[in-house]
Amino acid sequence: MKMDVNKFLVITLVASNTGLPLVTHADTSKTTGPIAQAAYLMPNAPSFDETIPRFREKYNRRNPALPLHEYRVITGKDIYLPLTRAASKINEKLYSSAVLERGSEKIKSLQLTLLSSENETETQKNQILTEQYMIALMHHFNPTLSQEQSKENIDNLLKNSKKLPFFSHNIGAIRYIVINGSEKTLTFAIEPIKLSLSGPEN
Structure with a gap:
């Protein structure tokens, strides 16, 4: 298990610092490869108007079958001083x-990372579980979408990102990103793309 946790940390650091898009205003899907710096590292990059504790409370209330446990701060020199990183374990292969x-705990980027497994049955089960979490998260951040619309959007996102190292698609003022790692890992990220974006209401 420790090896998987360490692998998760390395993958998220790489995805966060090199794999997420620099563009903050485009409305079309992007299929470019990893670039130098993540968008949330830019000066004045937007945040969701929602702290991580508040997000968990609302998300878990709406999705009791797909819980997110407490996010714990990760210490390290990988991230810029005004920011902090936290992680939550879903199972041995799936993390958020x-x-x-830093200080406000408002979310700049929320991510899911699925690690590879040598067990094909476990891989299939975790892929299904990951998609369920992706749908639930999209529905949380885009509450005007129905569950069916969220599923359709995630299905299209995964279909369009297949065999690509990087793919992003904007829905409203939110960017959804898929990064397919070199070790058969998958990272799904959600980020705001405009300033003063409010979180979903109760």
């Missing part, structure tokens, strides 16, 4: 992480 404004 968040990049937060």
